Amino acid sequence: MKTFYEYFLDEVQRRQEMGEIDPEKARRWVTEIKTQLQEYAEHQPAAPIAQMPVQH
Structure with a gap:
């Protein structure tokens, strides 16, 4: 499963390839x-947001 960041990178790349951005x-x-x-990770060291898999 992908992290939020990996999902975000894939979406940005897709939009760029489609000519949307x-x-x-x-x-x-x-x-x-x-x-x-x-910044969020620095303020919330226990927060799992960057490692949490995206749930669809």
């Missing part, structure tokens, strides 16, 4: 979510 926007999105997850 440009490479610069894709980089901004990935950087922003990575930063937010890192």
Whole structure:
């Protein structure tokens, strides 16, 4: 099972390949979510969000 971050990366790549977003926007999105997850992990060290598999 994929983590939230892996699922997010796949979705950004899919949208970029479909032409829905440009490479610069894709980089901004990935950087922003990575930063937010890192900040959250620093403030909530026991939080499993970055490792938790996505439930569909």
